[in-house]
Amino acid sequence: MRISVIGCGYLGAVHAACMAKLGHEVIGIDVDPRKVAALEAGEAPFFEPGLPELLKETKATGRLSFSTDMADAAGAQVHFLCVGTPQVHGEFRADLSYVESAFEALKPYLSGGDVVAGKSTVPVGTAENLADRLTGTGATLVWNPEFLREGFAVKDTLHPDRLVYGLPTDDEGVPTAEGDAAKALLDEVYATPLADRTPLVVTDYATAQLVKVAANSFLATKISFINAMAELCEATGADVTRLADAIGYDARIGRRFLNAGLGFGGGCLPKDIRAFMARAGELGVSDALTFLREVDSINMRRRVRVVDLAREVCHGSIVGRRVAVLGASFKPDSDDVRDSPALSVAAQMQLQGAHVTLTDPQAIGNAQAKWPEMKFAATALEAAVDADVVLLATEWQEYRDLDPDALATVVAHKRILDGRNVLDPARWRAAGWTYRALGRP
Numbered sequence: 001m002r003i004s005v006i007g008c009g010y011l012g013a014v015h016a017a018c019m020a021k022l023g024h025e026v027i028g029i030d031v032d033p034r035k036v037a038a039l040e041a042g043e044a045p046f047f048e049p050g051l052p053e054l055l056k057e058t059k060a061t062g063r064l065s066f067s068t069d070m071a072d073a074a075g076a077q078v079h080f081l082c083v084g085t086p087q088v089h090g091e092f093r094a095d096l097s098y099v100e101s102a103f104e105a106l107k108p109y110l111s112g113g114d115v116v117a118g119k120s121t122v123p124v125g126t127a128e129n130l131a132d133r134l135t136g137t138g139a140t141l142v143w144n145p146e147f148l149r150e151g152f153a154v155k156d157t158l159h160p161d162r163l164v165y166g167l168p169t170d171d172e173g174v175p176t177a178e179g180d181a182a183k184a185l186l187d188e189v190y191a192t193p194l195a196d197r198t199p200l201v202v203t204d205y206a207t208a209q210l211v212k213v214a215a216n217s218f219l220a221t222k223i224s225f226i227n228a229m230a231e232l233c234e235a236t237g238a239d240v241t242r243l244a245d246a247i248g249y250d251a252r253i254g255r256r257f258l259n260a261g262l263g264f265g266g267g268c269l270p271k272d273i274r275a276f277m278a279r280a281g282e283l284g285v286s287d288a289l290t291f292l293r294e295v296d297s298i299n300m301r302r303r304v305r306v307v308d309l310a311r312e313v314c315h316g317s318i319v320g321r322r323v324a325v326l327g328a329s330f331k332p333d334s335d336d337v338r339d340s341p342a343l344s345v346a347a348q349m350q351l352q353g354a355h356v357t358l359t360d361p362q363a364i365g366n367a368q369a370k371w372p373e374m375k376f377a378a379t380a381l382e383a384a385v386d387a388d389v390v391l392l393a394t395e396w397q398e399y400r401d402l403d404p405d406a407l408a409t410v411v412a413h414k415r416i417l418d419g420r421n422v423l424d425p426a427r428w429r430a431a432g433w434t435y436r437a438l439g440r441p
């Protein structure tokens with residue numbers, strides 16, 4: 001099938017390449033000419049494991065191309081909307097201006113029977129509004145939220161945990177004839193994962209939009225729950241990693257997403273819970289989501305706590321102290337620094353008078369663009385030269401594998417803060433290090 005993908009960022013570029021891998025003929029469209037040029041040359045414009053290989057493979061088939069010209073979307077039967085929905089500056093709500101402009105730019109190129117499939121994460125009500133505005137075009141809107149994780153984006157797109165279709169429905173919640181036709185087209189798009197028995201939830205617009213923000217809110221809540229427990233552990237001398245192991249054995253709770261540390265960041269979880277709260281307010285049900293305010297606060301307190309820990313190990317002040325921060329991306333296996341806890345803590349320390357040197361295997365370029373005045377180093381060992389304290393802020397495998405003896409040869413003081421609870425305290429202490437972590441002794 002011929003497919004267009006509008007917006008080729010972390011979501012859209014992967015989606016486009018994966019759709020081509022599934023056998024479709026795909027045109028990816030983005031307003032950023034540099035991104036389009038890279039993708040058209042078969043190069044990934046950001047770091048995502050497996051994407052460079054997939055782009056090469058699918059470009060070679062001739063089924064995948066990229067363009068800045070929306071007119072190239074004409075002729076596609078399904079158009080995936082994958083543009084950004086960032087937080088509005090100074091407010092909680094989502095900025096829908098990119099969705100608006102992409103949608104309006106696409107409209108003249110739609111034909112009868114086309115499907116516009118929204119993938120961006122949007123406030124509930126957006127799909128209903130866009131659907132109304134398709135009247136007269138003969139095209140049908142569906143909401144098809146995306147659940148991929150950066151770092152696993154290719155696998156998550158080709159082998160999703162589930163697919164969700166939000167279709168137009170009648171007053172009784174039954175899909176309309178257009179809804180049924182749109183479902184048939186999406187079933188064709190996702191024929192391979194559906195044949196692999198990927199669970200499919202077919203529902204209405206409102207539910208499909210809510211599923212996405214509910215999922216991210218649940219994940220954020222799970223992380224903040226364990227980080228709240230970390231605060232209790234800090235007050236009592238308990239170990240939050242053992243606590244997580246113990247409660248995680250209960251299948252009703254589960255161990256995944258119970259890693260305490262610097263908390264969640266990225267281009268999605270933080271802005272999605274805030275946009276959800278803003279939307280609940282507009283709908284007159286803000287009380288239903290007041291707990292997310294606490295989820296957000298617990299998360300942000302972890303960033304403050306790690307700066308306090310640095311101060312503690314430096315005998316009361318970080319002014320003039322050299323701090324090596326290992327990790328700038330919001331999670332390992334990504335170069336994404338949007339709302340990165342690591343970068344935010346590094347910046348805080350710098351603003352409070354420390355001399356910070358930051359390193360990351362993939363995200364230095366993006367971090368430098370955000371904080372040009374920060375000092376950067378290519379490796380952990382270089383960053384740690386003469387350091388008074390080292391902070392592991394993003395758990396890249398190479399930082400998990402660091403040798404305490406090797407690192408000891410370059411630092412000024414053997415003090416390590418484990419911001420992600422991934423190092424072995426006994427090993428580091430045995431090597432003479434002062435080891436401190438979030439929520440464990």
Ligand SMILES: NC(=O)C1=CN([C@@H]2O[C@H](COP(=O)(O)OP(=O)(O)OC[C@H]3O[C@@H](n4cnc5c(N)ncnc54)[C@H](O)[C@@H]3O)[C@@H](O)[C@H]2O)C=CC1
Pocket residue numbers: 006007008009010011012029030031032035082083084085098101102103105119120121122146147148149150267268
């Ligand atoms: N990054 C992720 O892991 C996931 C993101 N999402 C959601 O997907 C959406 C996109 O997120 P990302 O890909 O991370 O953002 P991004 O910022 O990496 O990509 C958005 C892309 O849209 C392009 N764009 C903006 N206006 C356009 C227009 N009028 N026409 C064509 N292209 C346009 C931008 O140039 C950019 O390349 C957001 O709503 C996000 O919440 C959902 C699931 C996973």
Ligand SMILES: O=C(O)[C@H]1O[C@H](OP(=O)(O)OP(=O)(O)OC[C@H]2O[C@@H](n3ccc(=O)[nH]c3=O)[C@H](O)[C@@H]2O)[C@H](O)[C@@H](O)[C@@H]1O
Pocket residue numbers: 121146147148149150151216219223256257258259260261262263264265266267268269330331
């Ligand atoms: O809507 C989105 O964009 C995506 O947001 C998240 O994916 P992602 O942001 O790529 O990364 P996660 O693996 O969810 O991690 C998010 C943050 O939580 C942190 N985290 C994660 C797990 C954990 O146990 N503890 C913890 O602090 C990570 O370090 C990271 O900063 C969701 O997991 C995806 O399902 C969703 O599609």
